[in-house]
Structures are given as C-alpha cells and as structure tokens.
Amino acid sequence: MTINYTEQEKRRRIQGIVGAASGNLVEWFDFYIYAVFAVYFTHALTAPDMDATTKSIYVWGVFAASFFMRPIGSWLFGRIADRHGRKKSMVVSICFMAASSFLFALLPTYEQVGLWAPFLLLMIRLLQGLSVGGEYGAVATYMSEMGLKGQRGFFSSFQYVTLAGGQLLASLLSVIMLAFLTTQQLEAGWWRLPFFIGGCAALLSLLARSHLEETLSVEVKDDASQKASGSLRELLKNHWKSFLLVVGYTSAGSLAFYTITVYSKTYLTNSVGVSAQTAGYIMTAALFVFMVVQPVFGIVADKIGTRKVMLVFSAALAICIYPIMAIAMPMSVNSPVLLAVLLIFMMLLLSFYTSISGLIKAEMFPMHVRALGVGFSYAVGNALFGGSAPSIALQFKSAGMENIFFFYVIVMLVICFLCSLALPKKPEYLEKDH
Template identity: 75%
Template sequence: MTQAYTAAEKRSRIRGIIGAASGNLVEWFDFYIYAVFAVYFTKALTAPSMDSTYQSIYVWGVFAASFFMRPIGSWLFGRIADKHGRKKSMVISIILMAISSFLFACLPTYEQVGMLAPFLLLMVRLLQGLSVGGEYGAVATYMSELGLKGQRGFFSSFQYVTLTGGQLLASLLGVILLAAMTEQQLLDGGWRIPFVIGGISAIISLLARSRLEETLNHEDSDKEESGTLRELFKNHWKTFLLVVGYTSAGSLSFYVITVYSKTYLTNLGISSQTVGFIMTICIFILMVAQPIFGMLSDRIGRRTSMLAFSGLMAIFIYPVMAVGMPYFSGSPIIVALLLIFLMMILSFYTSISGIVKAEMFPPHVRALGVGFSYAVGNALFGGSAPSVALQFKAAGIENTFFVYVIIMLIICFLCSFKLPKEPEYLQDDH
C-alpha cells in the first residue's frame, strides 16, 4: 500500500533527515581531523626524548584505541535512543563531540605538564570515540524511520554522504591551513585551530538537532526490555550475529578501499602528491554516488544490493588490487578508474549500510542493535584492515591479504541470503 504524505509532512521529514545528517557530518569531520593533523601535534604532546617513530606509534595507537570505544558508545547511546528517544541520543552525542573537540584544542603540551600530556591526549580521544560510537546507530535508526516510504534507501544513503563528506572536509581544511600558515606555525600550535572549528561546528549542529522530531513512540520506549543487551542477546542474537557477519565484510572493504589503498598505491611507486589527488577525487565520487545507489536499493531491494556488493567485490577485488593496479601503476588515470570501479561496487553496501541494519531489528532495540553490531564488526575487521594488510606485507605475502578479504566477502554473501526482502515491521510508518 502506497503511503501518501502532505507537503508539510514531506518538508518536516526532509528537515529531520538534513538535521540528522548535518550532525553526522560534523561528528565524522571532528573524528577525522585527528588523522589529518596528527603529524603537527605529535611532537607537542609526546616525550621529546622518544624516537620519532615511537612518538608516531603512540599517537596512532591512540587513534586505534578510539575504535574500541565505539562498542561502548553504541551500547550507551543505543540504550538512550531506544529508551528515551533517538533525538535525545543524537543531541547528547553531538554535545559530547563538541566538548571533546574544545578539550582537544586546549590540551597542554608535554613541555608544560610532562607525561600528563600524552595521557590527556588518550582520554580526550577516547571521548571522541565514545561519541562517534553512539552516533552511528541513532542516526541510522532515525533516518530509516523518518525516510519517506518507498524512498528510505535514498534518504538513508545520506548517512554515508556525510560520513565521507566529513573525511573530505577534514582533508580540505588541512590543505587550506597549510596554504595559510607555515608548517612551523602549525607545529607551534596552529594544529589547535581545526579542533576549535570542529567544536564550533558541533554547536551549530546541536541547534539543528534540538529541533528534530522524535520517531520513537511511547509504546516501544515504555517496554522494560527496551534498549537492553539482555533483550538483544536473548531474543535477537541470531539477527545480531547476521548483521555482524555482513558488517564485518562491508567495513573491511570500506577501509581497504578508502584508507589502505592510499598506502598501497604509494608502495607501488606512485608519488604521495599524486596518490592524495587520486584519493580526493575518488572519495568525492564515492560520496556523490551514495544517493544513486540508495535509490537503486529502493527498486531492487536491500538483499539484491547486498548480494551485488559481496558477490562482485569478491570477484573483482583481487584482480583489480593485486594485478591491475601494479600493472598500470605508471598511469594514474587508469589507477583512479580502477579505484572508482571498486568504489561503485562498494556503494551497493555503503548506501544502505544503515537502513539494512535498521530493517533487521524491532523498534525497542533498533538503535542498540544497529550501533552495537556495527561497532563490533567495525572494531574487529574494519579499523584493523590497514594494520593487518601491512602485517601480510611484512611477511612477504601482501596479495594474500586480498584472499582474506575475499573470504570475508563470501561469508557476507551467504549472510545476505538471510536478509528479508521487505521487513513487515517497516511497511508502515512509526
């Protein structure tokens, strides 16, 4: 049955989608500026007596540690979202990100407080990881529930538009500040500026989120088991494992293609500047493609999209990455086209990443189920992708890493057959 909407209802829902998406953009922008500006605050926040390699290892170890705060964040904010409302969860999440960004900008240097500096760096970064961990489940749930019937794939795709958009904006800010300031000025304290900008952006997003409409009804929130891990693992553990199954391959593929490929291409002898240009263009195209693939999923179904992603990626990732890119490494244009090809296959997954999870769980544990399953799969397989790939390379069997990716994709392909074509509980609006 087709759902009819008045013009006012459509405007209200679209405003809600924009409000949720804008906050997601800010959250990921704040999260990624750490990676962009790490090279400038490493020396200021670590012991000068340490070798530069160990300084970098610590700073990037802190980055990795933030991934393991995501399951905690997804549990905490998932419970809030399922028990007290999606809006409240998203508002608290963006407030926490604003606070952590401003705290980051105010971090004392090692010269000022000694060993307390690297410890405070870790604490503030863990706060950011907690915030981002809570963001994914609440936003994916909210967008799936607010999206117009028959167009939920399209509207939900904007979650990854803003996720990749945050990554692009962080990179762009790095280019702008490096053009406006000298490298020494950034080292001397200019690295604080992006975190101030991030904090201000979060406050602006907070104003937009404070006006969102709530999608969780009282019947679901009043249930005693709403938002509890006990309910999730007692009655929905099969769904949880299923979602972790295809999230693991999706996150692994995402980080291989958008993060590790930068290192991979550099190791092929392509200059860092050229690789940076290739990645910027390709990620921009990936971002723009999300709504198109989201609309496609509304036509062909989520299961078909997931089967297309896992099946095609399993077939093409080895010949493209292990054979094609090394062979055409002398032609940046062909390398870029090969990377774009993989990103288009990836888009079958990323465009529906949130909604395909949300459609698997009932409302009273939806935000928790979506966020926690994503956080677990992402922490175990997604965030670890670059380091695992480098370990394969160190062992002299780098191409075997892609076999590992293929195995995970085959698992995802089999899990995708279990996806319902159109879940009954999402046929009607909440």
C-alpha cells in the same frame, strides 16, 4: 501499498534527515581531524626526549585506542536512543563531541604540564571515540525511520555522504591551512584551530538537532522503564539470529570499506609504486565521487530491494577485487588516470553496501532495541574486521604474501553473500512502524 504524503509531512521528514545528517558530518569531521593534523601536534604533546618513531607510535596508538570505545559508545547511546528517544541520544552524542573538540583545542603541551599532556590526549580521544561509537546507531536508526516509504534507501544513503564528507572536509582544511601557514607555525600552535572549528560546528549541529522530531513511538517510550527496551540482554537473547546476521555482513562490508577507502592509498604508494602526492590526488578524487554517488545507489536499492543490492555488492566485489587490486593496478602504475578509474570503480561497487548499510541493519530489529542493535552490531563487526584491515594487509606484505590479503577479503565477501541470501525479502520490522 502506496502512501501519499502531504507536502508538510515531506518537508518535516526531509528537515529531520538534514538535521541528523549535518550532525553526522560534524561528528566525523571532528573525528578525522585528529588523523589529518596528528603530525603537527605530536611534538607538542609528547616527551621531548622520545625519538620521532616512539612519539608517532604513541599518538597513533591513541588513535587506535579510540576504536575500542566504539562498542561502549554504541551500547550507551543505543540504550539511550531505545529507552528515551533517538533525538536525545543524538543531542547528547554531539554535546560529547563538542566538549571533546574544545578540550582538544585547549590541551596543554608537554612543556607546560609534563606527563599530563599525553595522558589528557588519551582521555579526550577516548571521549571522542565514545561519541562516534554512539553516533552510528542512533543516526542510522533515525534516518531509516524518517525516510519516506519507498525512498528510504535514498534518504539513508546520506549517512555515508556525510561520513565521507567529514573526511574530505578535514583533508581540505589541512590544504587550506598549509596554503597560508608554514609547517613550523602549525606545530607551534595553529594545529589547535581545526579542533576549535570542529567544536563550533558541533554547537551549530546541536542547535539543529534540538529541533528534530522524535521517531520513537509513544508506546515504546511509555515502556522504557521495562528492562527489555534498549537492553543488551534482550538483544542477544531474543534477537541473536538477527544480531549475528548483521555482524556477518557488516564485518565484510567494513573490511571492504577500510580496504578500499583507507588501505588503497598505502597500497598505491608502497606496492604499486605511485608517489605519495599522486596517490593523495587519486584518493581525494575517488572519495569525492564515492561521496556524491551514494544517493544514486540508495535509489537503486529503493527500486530493486536492499536484499538484491547486498547480493550484488558481495558477489561483484568478490569477483573484481583481486584482478583489479593485484593485477590491473600494478600494470597501470604509469597512468594515474587509469588508477583513479580503477579505484573509483571499486568504490562504486562498495557503494552498493554503504548507501544502504544503516537501513538494512535497521530493518532487522524491532523499535525497542533498534538503535542498540544497529550500533552494537556495527561496532562489533567494525572492531573485529574493519579497523584491522590496514594492519592485517601490512602483515601479509611483511611476510611477502600481500596478494593473499585480497583472498581474505574475498572469503569474507562470500560469507556476506551467504548472509545476504538469508535476509528477508521484505523488511520484517521497519515497514510496520510506519
């Protein structure tokens, strides 16, 4: 059935998508600037008598710890979104990120407060992890509900446009700052500037989100006092099959995402033999292409259906990942252009998943547990398989079996293919909400 939207209705929905997406961009920018500028604040926030390796282990350990806050954030903000509204959840989430970014910019050094410095670093980073953990489910749900029928894949794809955009902006800011400042100046205190910029950007996003229109229906809001709305017990008791199905294909999707967009740079330098600078250029170019093609793949999903897109993603990537990563890339070590083409091709296959990942999760859950179901399933799958991808790959490498890691990815993609076969041919819930 075709729905004819008025121009006012189209404009209202597009404004909602832009408002939600802008906040997602800021959230991920603020989250990634830690990784980009960690090398510059490590000395200031850790004990001077620690060796460089121990300092780095602590700072990156804090980065890893923030991932464990994501399931908690997805539960907390998913509950808020399902009981009190998607808008309220996104507003509270961006407030948390703004506060943590400004607090990060104001962190006292170890010289000023001693052991309190690394402790406060951990606490603030955990707050950021909590915020980002709640961001995914609420934004994915809101964008899928605001998307025009027949174009939801296109509109939902902007979630990963802004996610990748946040990472690219953080990297670009470091390039700009290094063009005007020395490493010593950054270590002396200029590392605080990116976090201050992130906090200001979060406040601008807060302004945009405060004008968003709510998508949670009045009926569900009126029933918010009931325990079933936004309840983890309700999700796992009455929608456990959908939850496990989503965790199944999310695990493979997250594993593939971190393998291709994060581990690939390490693989190019440590295994293929490319210089760190060249690998950085290759990854930056590939990520830019990855960001801009998301809407194209969203349109493809609108044309052929999300189920078919998931089948293409899992089958094509399972077939291609080993010959490209383990064979073609090492043979192309002397051709950075060819390496970039190979990596971009991998990211194009990945885009079949990322462009509609939020939408396909939202399709599986009813409105009263949708944000919780989307966010919590993502957090679980990401924690179990996504974030661990680089470390597992390096463990295979240290054992002299690095290429076996790609078979591990293939096995997960086969599981994803089977989960995709079990997906309904037509959305069970999302369609009847409009």
